[in-house]
Each structure stands twice: as C-alpha cells, then as structure tokens.
Amino acid sequence: MRYRVMADTIAAAIATNRFGLGARPGDIDAIASDPRGALHGQLLGPAPVLSRIGLPDTASILERVAELRMQRKEAKRGLSTGSPGEAAAQPAVENLPALLRPIYVDDAAARVQFAVASDRAFLERLVHFWSNHFAVSVDKLAVLGIAGSFEREAIRPHVLGTFQELLLAVEQHPAMLLYLDNAQSVGTYSEVARKLSRRRFRDGTAGPKIGINENLAREILELHTLGVDGGYSQADVTEFAKVITGWSIGGGQGRQHGGDPGRFFFRAGLHEPGRRRLLGREYRDGGHEQGVAVLCDLAGARATARHIATKLCRHFIADDPPATAVDRVAAAYMGSSGDLPSVYRALIDAPEAWVEPLAKFKTPSDYVYSSFRALQLPLPDGPKALAPFELLGQRNFSPGSPAGWPDRSPDWDGSAALLKRVEWADQVGQRVGSRIAAPERAAQTLGGVLGERTRQAIGRAESGAQALTLFLASPEFMRR
Amino acid sequence: MTHISRRRFLGQGALGIGALGLSGLWTTRLAFGAPGVGADGRVVFIIMRGALDGLSAAPPHGDPGYAALRGALAIPPPGAGDGALPLDGLFGLHPSLVFMHERYAAGELALVHAAATPYRDRSHFDGQDVLESGVSLPHASESGWLNRALQLKDAAGARLGIALGANVPLVMRGRAEVASWSPSKLARLDDDTLQRITDLYSKDPVLSQRLADALASNAIAAEGQDMQEDTASAPNAMTMNAPAARRGGAARYLETVRALASFLRRDDGPRVAVMETSGWDTHANEGGAQGQLAQRLAALDAGLGELCSALGPVWRNTAVLLATEFGRTAAANGTRGTDHGTGSAAFLVGGAVVGGRVLADWPGLGAANLYEGRDLRPTLDLRCIMKGILHQQLELSDRELDTVVFPSSGEARRRAGLIRA
Incomplete structure (x- = not known):
C-alpha cells in the first residue's frame, strides 16, 4: 500500500476531501486504487435514511405548534374572563421557541453525527448541497422546528x-x-x-x-x-x-x-x-x-x-x-x-475536477466536519455538537437568505473568519493533541496533497497539542 | 498622522493580543495607517440586506395615496397615537427611529427618498450585487465601489477599510487591502503557536495576509471594548431584536458597533467601514408603528445612537450611509407584508452631514405614478449620493468617481453639498 504513486493519493484526497466531507484515517488508502470508482460506488443502492428514535416528523411537530397556540388562546381567555383564582390555576403555557428549540437541536445534532460517521460522504455532501439549494432558515420562527424534518422528508429520499x-x-x-x-x-x-x-x-x-x-x-x-x-x-x-x-x-x-x-x-x-x-x-x-x-x-x-x-x-x-x-x-x-x-456521474467524470487539488476554500461547516472526521473525535450530544458551527460562522440550518449559504472563497476567507478557525483549531489541539499523532494523521487524511512545509512544521512542533493545531490550521486543511 | 501615534499603536496593539514577541510583525506595511489621506473624513456604509420598506421607515404621510395604499401597514401621521416623527409636511420617520429623528432636528440627518441603484429587477441577490459593486449590471464586477475608492487613496498598502463581520462583503472587496473584524468567544493563541502558524502561512499570500490583518484588528477592537464603560449606555430599544435576529444578537450587535467606533476613532486607523444588517425582507406580518419591522428599526436606531456616543469627537467627521438593495411594493400584499419592489429610502447621518432636510424628487403614490403599477418610482440614483459623500470625505475627484469608483456612470451626477465644508 505505501508504495502507491503520489498521483493516486492526490486523486483520493480530492475524492474524500472535496467530493466527500473529509477523509477519515484509512479512507484515502482504501480508495487510492480507484478514487473515481469509489465515488461512483457511493451512488449505488438506496439513499441513506437518517432514522433516529425520537426525531418527530413535520406533521406531528406542526400539530404540537397548533395545540400550543390553542392552549395559549384559552389561557388568555381564562385570564380575561375567569376569577383571579382560576387564572392562577392555569398551567403555565410554554412559548413557541421553548417547544421548538429542543426539536431543532436534536435534529441538527443528529444530522451532524450522521455526516461525521457517514461511509457515503459524497452522497451526504449532496444532501447538504440540495438542502442549501432549497434553503430554509431557522431564523424564521415558523421554520425553527421543521428545518431538520424538511431535509429528512423532502431532500434525502430524492437525492438519488x-x-x-x-x-x-x-x-x-x-x-x-x-x-x-x-x-x-x-x-x-x-x-x-x-x-x-x-x-x-x-x-x-x-x-x-x-x-x-x-x-x-x-x-x-x-x-x-x-x-x-x-x-x-x-x-x-x-x-x-x-x-x-x-x-x-x-x-x-x-x-x-x-x-x-x-x-x-x-x-x-x-x-x-x-x-x-x-x-x-x-x-x-x-x-x-x-x-x-x-x-x-x-x-x-x-x-x-x-x-x-x-x-x-x-x-x-472550482469557484x-x-x-x-x-x-x-x-x-x-x-x-x-x-x-x-x-448528473453526478458526469460531475465525477469531469476531468476538470481532478486537475487542481485544494481548489475550494472550506466553508465553516466543511471545516468542522472534516476536522471531526479526520480526528475521529467522539461527538458531544445536543447543543454542544452544534457549537463549533455557530462559533465559526455557519449556524446549522440558518443561511441568511433563501439563496442559501454562498459558495465561493471570498464569502468565507475573511481575516476574522480565518482567525476564528485558527483559534478553534488551537482549542481542539489542546483538548486532544496528546492522544493523536498529528504527523501520521495529516499524512493519512491529506494524502499526496500534504506539502513538505506543513509536514515539517507539524513534525517540529513542541507538543502534540501544537502539532495538531498546526495540522488543522495548515493551508492544506483550510481547503478542499 | 504622526510618527508618535503609530508607535503608540504598535505598543498597544502588541499588548492587546498578548504577543509582544510579535510586534515585529507590524511593520508599517501591516499596521493600519492612513498616510496620503488628506481629509479626516470617515465613511460608514450600513447595508440593509433584504429590501427595506422605505414607505414604512420614512412614511410619506402627506401623500394623499399613502394611507389607503398601505392599509394596516400605514404609519399614522405625526400627532396621532403611534404617529410618525415629523420631518416636513410630506415626510416623517417611523416612530421607532427616535435617535435618528433627534439627529434630523440637530441638522445631522438627511432623508433620501424614492431612491434606487440602477438595478430594476427584483432579485435580492442581484440587487445587492449592484448596490455593492457600483456597476449597473449584476455580477459584472469582482470588486466593490468602496474598495475602488480606497484604491485611489491606498498609499503604501495602508489599511483604510474595515468590514465589521467575519468576512468581507463585495462592496469592500478588491485590490485595496482591507481588514475584517467580528466578535469571538474563542481564546487567543499563545505567542509561539501563533508565530509558527505565521511561518506556516508565509508562502501562502492569502492566508498570511488575512492572519496579519486579523491580529491587527483584534488589538484595536480590544481597546474599544475596554472603553465601553466610559461611553453612554444604549437606549432600551437594544434589548429588542437586533438585526442579527437571534438571542445574544443584540449584545453582539452593540459589541460590533463599539468595535467599529474604536477603529474609526484612531488617527491612524481605517477611514471607511462597512457593516451589514439583515432581516428587512418583510413579506408577511410586517407590522406598522409596532411589530416586526418596528423592532428591527428600533435596534438599528439604538445601534446608531451607540455609534454616535462611542465615536465621541470623531462623530463630527463621520458620514454614515444606510441603504438597501431596493424597496418593497407600495401596497400591502395578501399576508400583511410587502413584496419586492423598486424605490426605497436611504439615510445619511453623522456630524459631517448637512442634514435636517429631505433629498427627494417625490414621484407620488397615485396609481399612474407607481413604477410598473406597483412600486415606488425611483427618481434619485443612489450613486449620486454615494459620490457626494466620497467626493468630500475622501477627496475624490469627479473624474475618479465617474470612471473608477462607479465606472461609466457620468449620467449619475454627484450630489453636491451633502457634507459640511
């Protein structure tokens, strides 16, 4: 395996890092003999279903919204007509965000975990691509509880x-x-x-x-x-x-x-x-x-x-x-x-896709997914799984407009955005750097794209933490 | 700008990021600096993304067609309950715009109405592209008009522009180097790691530039937040929805405004800043004197109040332009909101502004006067206002404005007399 020519691991790095959501250790080796074939293979078989116990469907979420609205109306009526005693006896009616936010968090966190664990990450990236093409945003309260179920019900089943x-x-x-x-x-x-x-x-x-x-x-x-x-x-x-x-x-x-x-x-x-x-x-x-x-x-x-x-x-x-x-x-x-x-097959077969590695600057989401996949970090549950996305400027399911998140480097490579990424990389390095051998991990997940300068910088780091930070902050890992 | 002030900046900057060992990074090339700019003028451009309803933000209550067209969305005339704040017989300001109304009375705010860019379709994304690029067609330029203005002033790579946001919006993109800044909850890096990353980026022109800019900006912003106790506290309205439209958004918005002020206060700091607000796309349940739009306007107004007090004496040299990509339909739609339209309102405010007046060639709201039978007809090209600001604040010539900043825009004549001489 380790005698493979460089060109293969460059193509494999493009397949896993640009077409997919980022290489996990072993991914590049596994597909290096035929990176394009591996992508074609991901299109076979039914689209993966994100099923997780406890994720409700849109209809039941909207029914709960309707119920809550009724209760609030009744509570109001009770307050205006009933005696003070009766009004006090009314159970406190929760507000809409309090009902919807936990549903949003569960759904978004399940999606993150699914993406980080996916064996068909090209397909998963396509799901995210279509969700972004048909963007809805939880900045609008009416969508807060159902952005996740929208993707599960309207996008995923039709991605193939x-x-x-x-x-x-x-x-x-x-x-x-x-x-x-x-x-x-x-x-x-x-x-x-x-x-x-x-x-x-x-x-x-x-x-x-x-x-x-x-x-x-x-x-x-x-x-x-x-x-x-x-x-x-x-x-x-x-x-x-x-x-x-x-x-x-x-x-x-x-x-x-x-x-x-x-x-x-x-x-x-x-x-x-x-x-x-x-x-x-x-x-x-x-x-x-x-x-x-x-x-x-x-x-x-x-x-x-x-x-x-x-x-x-x-x-x-490319942009x-x-x-x-x-x-x-x-x-x-x-x-x-x-x-x-x-259409996807034509995309894989486009020779233009394989000429220039690192042609795209990662979005914050790309960056977080690829970090978690490269490092095989256990994902926290709930809001903690979503925190890095928000910190780095891409809160889950909240593109600023119906056009979805933008998709070109100048939209993401601002100086403040870059520094946040580097600071986050440092935080990750400090947390898990002592447990992960960064030089090896960088070679495994960047393949032939890993440059000599970065390889040396990681190798000369003063600690495991710093080595991991340098890997995640490297120009090669900032792009896909 | 004197040599001393730059040296002081270097010292404070280095302390601000706790990286004394790095102060060598800030050679004159990397620090903010404004050599070559004769004027003290500051320009702030606040983009209102989503298409502001100008007929609600600045209601023409004196137009006979207004109340009927707007129905429940109409802002009552001045004097009525929740009525508009009076400007002149025809126009008022939305009752949420209390600070802006004060500035009008103080002669520091000019209302610009029935205005638009050259864009005449109704796509947000193309409309914003034209608003920011400064050329007449969407997606025809990779650089923005503010950046091209800076290119003409950009002696020795001085950073004269800053974007208040993690990324740089189109209006500020281009050859002139600009910085960006946004609040971060993350911990700062130690000196050694930072130095190694700087080395790692040294062969990558984009990343090395960005990183250096970010460090310089952070240092300045840190000073601004330290000074926040000294500045007057913001009006209560800030506790309501800020344009960021999420919990914590109001606080972050204020933090951003304060940072903006700390950048602009410096003698050797940036002269031009851009800030983005969103949430103006009021298709449903827009509200009138109260409601969704009213809350956003209140937050915007309070942010301007904070900017004014945090700028201190520099407010006198400052002109803030607030503009949007296009307006909204003159009539309400079927869902108590308004759809995409054409002409809208813009605001020019600041101590440098010749205010207390309305700049408009009012087309009227009668059915025959509406653009394509549905929108406020634009009678004023926003580029005329933009040119008027840049001419005086950045001392740019008409030739530069008509050919470089706004290419082939001779027909949009600079509006004279917007800024105090």
Whole structure:
C-alpha cells in the first residue's frame, strides 16, 4: 500500500476531501486504487435514511405548534374572563421557541453525527448541497422546528431520484410553504376572497385584506429552477404566484379546517381560478395540478439544467467553474431528463475536477466536519455538537437568505473568519493533541496533497497539542 | 498622522493580543495607517440586506395615496397615537427611529427618498450585487465601489477599510487591502503557536495576509471594548431584536458597533467601514408603528445612537450611509407584508452631514405614478449620493468617481453639498 504513486493519493484526497466531507484515517488508502470508482460506488443502492428514535416528523411537530397556540388562546381567555383564582390555576403555557428549540437541536445534532460517521460522504455532501439549494432558515420562527424534518422528508429520499421529484417534494413541503410565505397566499378572485368581499359589502366595514404573496413563486424561478438569468419576467412571477395560490398546509380551526394537520394541503378555496399563461405556455385551470404542471416544465427547462450544472460544478470543481465541465453536466441533465445520478456521474467524470487539488476554500461547516472526521473525535450530544458551527460562522440550518449559504472563497476567507478557525483549531489541539499523532494523521487524511512545509512544521512542533493545531490550521486543511 | 501615534499603536496593539514577541510583525506595511489621506473624513456604509420598506421607515404621510395604499401597514401621521416623527409636511420617520429623528432636528440627518441603484429587477441577490459593486449590471464586477475608492487613496498598502463581520462583503472587496473584524468567544493563541502558524502561512499570500490583518484588528477592537464603560449606555430599544435576529444578537450587535467606533476613532486607523444588517425582507406580518419591522428599526436606531456616543469627537467627521438593495411594493400584499419592489429610502447621518432636510424628487403614490403599477418610482440614483459623500470625505475627484469608483456612470451626477465644508 505505501508504495502507491503520489498521483493516486492526490486523486483520493480530492475524492474524500472535496467530493466527500473529509477523509477519515484509512479512507484515502482504501480508495487510492480507484478514487473515481469509489465515488461512483457511493451512488449505488438506496439513499441513506437518517432514522433516529425520537426525531418527530413535520406533521406531528406542526400539530404540537397548533395545540400550543390553542392552549395559549384559552389561557388568555381564562385570564380575561375567569376569577383571579382560576387564572392562577392555569398551567403555565410554554412559548413557541421553548417547544421548538429542543426539536431543532436534536435534529441538527443528529444530522451532524450522521455526516461525521457517514461511509457515503459524497452522497451526504449532496444532501447538504440540495438542502442549501432549497434553503430554509431557522431564523424564521415558523421554520425553527421543521428545518431538520424538511431535509429528512423532502431532500434525502430524492437525492438519488430525478430533479423533478425533488422539486415537487420541496415545493409542497410545509417548511418551504411557511418559509417563503405561500401557505397564506390567496387568489384575489378565489372563492374565499369573493365571499369575504361580499360580507364586507354587507356590513360596510373593510375586512382583513387578503391577496397574493409572490415570494415563493419568485424564488422558485430565480433560485430553485431557471436561475436569475433564466428568461422570466415580473409578469411570469405574478402569474406563477397565482398558479400556486392554495398550496398550503392542512389543519386549522372552524371554517379553515381541512386536510391532514401539518401536511401539504391544496386549499381549493384560496386558489385563483382560471387559465394562466407564463413562460410562453398556457396552463389550464386544474387546481393543484396547474402548479404541478408548471413545476414539471420548469424541471425540464434548459435554463434549469444550466443553473443546476453551474452550481454543482462550482461546489465540486472550482469557484469559477470551467465552462466545458458545466456544458457536459448540463448535457447529462438534459439527456437523462434530470436523473440526478446521471448528473453526478458526469460531475465525477469531469476531468476538470481532478486537475487542481485544494481548489475550494472550506466553508465553516466543511471545516468542522472534516476536522471531526479526520480526528475521529467522539461527538458531544445536543447543543454542544452544534457549537463549533455557530462559533465559526455557519449556524446549522440558518443561511441568511433563501439563496442559501454562498459558495465561493471570498464569502468565507475573511481575516476574522480565518482567525476564528485558527483559534478553534488551537482549542481542539489542546483538548486532544496528546492522544493523536498529528504527523501520521495529516499524512493519512491529506494524502499526496500534504506539502513538505506543513509536514515539517507539524513534525517540529513542541507538543502534540501544537502539532495538531498546526495540522488543522495548515493551508492544506483550510481547503478542499 | 504622526510618527508618535503609530508607535503608540504598535505598543498597544502588541499588548492587546498578548504577543509582544510579535510586534515585529507590524511593520508599517501591516499596521493600519492612513498616510496620503488628506481629509479626516470617515465613511460608514450600513447595508440593509433584504429590501427595506422605505414607505414604512420614512412614511410619506402627506401623500394623499399613502394611507389607503398601505392599509394596516400605514404609519399614522405625526400627532396621532403611534404617529410618525415629523420631518416636513410630506415626510416623517417611523416612530421607532427616535435617535435618528433627534439627529434630523440637530441638522445631522438627511432623508433620501424614492431612491434606487440602477438595478430594476427584483432579485435580492442581484440587487445587492449592484448596490455593492457600483456597476449597473449584476455580477459584472469582482470588486466593490468602496474598495475602488480606497484604491485611489491606498498609499503604501495602508489599511483604510474595515468590514465589521467575519468576512468581507463585495462592496469592500478588491485590490485595496482591507481588514475584517467580528466578535469571538474563542481564546487567543499563545505567542509561539501563533508565530509558527505565521511561518506556516508565509508562502501562502492569502492566508498570511488575512492572519496579519486579523491580529491587527483584534488589538484595536480590544481597546474599544475596554472603553465601553466610559461611553453612554444604549437606549432600551437594544434589548429588542437586533438585526442579527437571534438571542445574544443584540449584545453582539452593540459589541460590533463599539468595535467599529474604536477603529474609526484612531488617527491612524481605517477611514471607511462597512457593516451589514439583515432581516428587512418583510413579506408577511410586517407590522406598522409596532411589530416586526418596528423592532428591527428600533435596534438599528439604538445601534446608531451607540455609534454616535462611542465615536465621541470623531462623530463630527463621520458620514454614515444606510441603504438597501431596493424597496418593497407600495401596497400591502395578501399576508400583511410587502413584496419586492423598486424605490426605497436611504439615510445619511453623522456630524459631517448637512442634514435636517429631505433629498427627494417625490414621484407620488397615485396609481399612474407607481413604477410598473406597483412600486415606488425611483427618481434619485443612489450613486449620486454615494459620490457626494466620497467626493468630500475622501477627496475624490469627479473624474475618479465617474470612471473608477462607479465606472461609466457620468449620467449619475454627484450630489453636491451633502457634507459640511
């Protein structure tokens, strides 16, 4: 094994560190005879399921939210009508963040542990890539409890399916409908809006204003499918927003009741009726089916293929992806009708991906995952598992915007960001440096990418702690 | 800047990171320094990411169309309960903007309204790109307008710019070397390890530069936090949601503002700073005089108050521009919020500003006046304001502004008289 030529361990380092989430000891040796084949192998078999006892599904989380809201309403009513004695007897009703935060922590920590332990880390990186492509953020309270279940339910099962399946699952998931405000979007000429305006007319008061919210429609076109230069107009956005009015969530009280609580529900009464013309095609009014038809066309569009190919190549090859690679990956998308494994295979087979090791500066998440994997550190439970991500500037499930976390070096290599990483590396070095032989570990996990300068610096360190710090802080480990 | 002040900085800097042995790192090349900048002007650019609702932040309560268009989102006119803070007959400020209103009265705040960049679509990400790059098309430049302004001033690699955040946003990216700073909970490294990492990076131009910048910035920021007892405490509003939008966010925001002040206070420190705020994308339940947006505005306002007091006398030389990528729809949407629009408000505040006035060519909110029938029509190019600030604060010529800082932007004429002579 140790007589293998250098070129193999460079390719193996690219396969484990750039395509995967970071080499564990032994990973590079294990695949050095055929790094590309090893990646292809990870695409075989069903997508891994993150199942862990105690992780609830979206519907049950949203049901608990609804229950809590009811209890609070009742508690309020009790306070205003009941005697002081009765009010005091009301059990304290917990607030929404107190209910949702532990669910968020459990889910995010399970995800971290899953990623650190994964044998199919390329596939796991792809799951994270799609979660980021279809970003939801826990900065919005409505998403706090369900960002994790969103990934488990809408992303993971489809990561080896077609883009169309993935898209349909995502846009009908309650997390996305809440994050981008579609659950409450109402057609101006919908049944419900017409009823309301008649009532308004009778009693002479202006009722609550209801209408369309175009947020989800715009981001589907701009971020999820065609891309910002994909050739759509404001009129297309507005028309599309009308198409997906009624895409909402089941449950609700009284007249609003309908569907399965906490699951996707097409509320026909909120849907804007009529044919719609957008992106050069006409869609007959088929209720829910109208939106499905638009999404299917979007999934098949050439602009979508290009947009997805560009993002994948940027993530897996270089900040400014070579046009030749993008062309081939986009062609694989079109040629397979968006079959994702075919797209991934084109990516693995792109020669451009194997030319330049260390082409990408790691994001904070990349950095933490690869550290934990290289060092085989036992992961703490709960909030402690999440702390490093937040410290280094990438809190789990909280990209700042619907565009997701950015994916180029200048977004991550600021001086303060770098110093934080180095300080964190030092902390890790001090904690476990005496137990891990850094020189050997660096060679095992960086393979042929480990440079002479770094090798010497680690070898000459004054202590095990310092050696480990230098390994984690090295230019080679900062990049992938 | 005198030789003495630099030497004092070196001593304090070294102490600040507990790394006396490293003071050799800070040769003139690595320290902050401002040789070659004649003016004392300071420029702070606060990016409001997410598209600020200018019609709520600075309500045109005197426009006959306003109340009806906005419905429940409308800010009541001055004098009414929770009413706008009065500016003139037409405009007011959101009732959360108490400090900013005081500055208006003191002649230190100018409201800029119905303004926009040249960008006319409605993507946050492209809109922010244009706001920051200073060119008319998205993704057409890898550098930002503030960095190009610094390039013209950047004698001998002096760090004239700083980004308050872990990473440098586009507006500050480019050839001129800039630093970044953000609060850290992590322990500092010991001298020996730091020295070895510095050596390890010495053949890596990017990492070695970044590390040196970070150490220099930390030293200065540490001084600022030590001085916080001396500065006036922030208004109560800071206990509410800061733009960071999470627990502890308010405290971190204040810490960042104080650090910002400590950078700008120095004679030999940076002259230009950028800070980012987010959470302005109010698609649902935006609120009016109270609510979601009101809380964010209050936090922003309190942060400015803190900046003013922490800057002390340097506030007199400071111009702060607060701007966003575009505005929001003139009418409320179906979910008690507003969707992406076009024209919005911006604010120019600081002791150097010729304030107490509104800079706007008001297009009106009548149906026929709205841009594409839905948005506040932009009648003022934000670049005119940016140029006006840089012209006086950094002493840049019109030729430099029209060709280098904002390439091929001659049609956006610099607005004169924004800054006290």
